[in-house]
Amino acid sequence: MKTPYTPDAKGPLHGLRIVDMTRLAAGNMMTHMLADFGAEVIKIERPGVGDDLRRFGEAEAWWKVYARSKKSLSLNIRSDEGRKILLELLETADVLTENFVPGTLEKWGLGPENLWRHNENLVIARVSGWGQTGPYAHKPGFGSLIEGMSGFAAMTGWSDKPPLLPPLALADMIAGLTGFGGVLAAVIARMKGDAKGQVIDLSLFEPLFGILGPWAAAYEATGKVPQRQGNSSEVAAPRNLYPTKDGKHIAMSASMQSMWEKLALAIGQPELIEDPKYKTSQARIQNSAELDQIIGDVMERRTLDENLDYYESQGVTVGPICDISDLIDHPYIRGRGVLQDFDDKDLDRLPMHQVFPRLSETPGTIRTPAPEIGQDNATLLSELGYDAAAQDRLNGRGVL
Numbered sequence: 001m002k003t004p005y006t007p008d009a010k011g012p013l014h015g016l017r018i019v020d021m022t023r024l025a026a027g028n029m030m031t032h033m034l035a036d037f038g039a040e041v042i043k044i045e046r047p048g049v050g051d052d053l054r055r056f057g058e059a060e061a062w063w064k065v066y067a068r069s070k071k072s073l074s075l076n077i078r079s080d081e082g083r084k085i086l087l088e089l090l091e092t093a094d095v096l097t098e099n100f101v102p103g104t105l106e107k108w109g110l111g112p113e114n115l116w117r118h119n120e121n122l123v124i125a126r127v128s129g130w131g132q133t134g135p136y137a138h139k140p141g142f143g144s145l146i147e148g149m150s151g152f153a154a155m156t157g158w159s160d161k162p163p164l165l166p167p168l169a170l171a172d173m174i175a176g177l178t179g180f181g182g183v184l185a186a187v188i189a190r191m192k193g194d195a196k197g198q199v200i201d202l203s204l205f206e207p208l209f210g211i212l213g214p215w216a217a218a219y220e221a222t223g224k225v226p227q228r229q230g231n232s233s234e235v236a237a238p239r240n241l242y243p244t245k246d247g248k249h250i251a252m253s254a255s256m257q258s259m260w261e262k263l264a265l266a267i268g269q270p271e272l273i274e275d276p277k278y279k280t281s282q283a284r285i286q287n288s289a290e291l292d293q294i295i296g297d298v299m300e301r302r303t304l305d306e307n308l309d310y311y312e313s314q315g316v317t318v319g320p321i322c323d324i325s326d327l328i329d330h331p332y333i334r335g336r337g338v339l340q341d342f343d344d345k346d347l348d349r350l351p352m353h354q355v356f357p358r359l360s361e362t363p364g365t366i367r368t369p370a371p372e373i374g375q376d377n378a379t380l381l382s383e384l385g386y387d388a389a390a391q392d393r394l395n396g397r398g399v400l
Contacts, residue, residue: 003342007367011037021098024056025062026171029066029176029177048373068352082399083109085399091119241321381394
């Protein structure tokens with residue numbers, strides 16, 4: 001059964017107007033979260049071209065998911081008339097989001113100081129690869145570059161193989177989640193009277209670097225550089241993926257002492273609990289390769305499902321390795337509503353992730369499908385005082 005859109009739903013951010021000039025993943029992740037919780041998000045798109053996210057992947061899947069519940073205003077902001085309309089719109093807005101190369105808005109006369117002359121309460125979220133300041137401010141900042149320089153790639157993969165980049169827009173998505181929190185913090189500060197408008201300087205680099213762990217402090221203390229070690233861990237053992245009899249893989253983590261003891265009993269080798277090589281967490285980390293071999297030999301005697309049933313019955317934390325074909329109709333995914341199906345003009349069903357996090361009293365909701373380019377031109381321009389004739393003239397001059 002398909003889930004209906006709820007165009008009249010309010011949400012906890014209802015009444016908050018976001019003008020979104022971002023493109024691609026990070027900005028759209030940020031404003032997608034804001035839209036899910038009820039903010040009015042107005043995408044400013046290049047006439048006839050639209051957001052570059054529309055061309056990510058196949059069937060516009062990225063756009064359909066991350067532009068849901070948003071509006072689209074096609075506007076040539078490189079033209080004087082386009083910038084005039086943008087300024088008029090920003091006078092009605094709470095937040096502007098943008099991810100141009102630092103200095104671009106200033107070049108167009110749209111820097112923060114100028115914008116605040118039109119709307120002193122405007123929060124301006126500026127997303128860039130390296131931030132608005134510092135020696136890298138004007139360098140290109142795509143996520144892959146950040147994933148490489150941040151240390152993420154250096155610690156990902158196997159010791160005898162090259163570093164690995166993630167197969168997803170990891171730096172962008174983490175920055176988007178961070179920006180969501182940053183916008184809310186700035187809006188709350190304004191509501192409390194602690195600030196009026198302010199700039200949120202959000203780099204792709206810093207959120208990713210920040211979640212990798214206390215690398216700098218640990219290096220300062222030990223002089224050690226974390227090395228690539230596949231699926232094992234420098235801080236816990238055993239923790240790995242193990243092949244099963246049917247050619248699949250199972251994930252298992254027994255980092256706590258009590259869990260390790262349960263695992264040793266479950267694999268039928270209780271003597272390992274008192275073995276000096278495995279008795280403590282640090283000993284297990286030092287001997288993790290040998291320990292993984294012992295566990296792997298036992299895991300491979302059963303199929304994935306047999307392993308899951310057995311180790312769960314023994315109180316050991318295990319889980320399957322799934323791809324999207326396993327997940328799309330998985331009992332957990334459907335039972336909790338992690339994915340819900342919506343109507344779509346191109347697909348029989350459009351499975352989209354549910355709004356997260358889940359608020360018990362003021363939940364977010366998916367109100368409308370992702371818009372076509374300029375879908376909301378007439379409504380938004382009418383609100384600004386442009387009648388049909390004026391809109392036709394603007395359209396004829398390539399402003400819309």
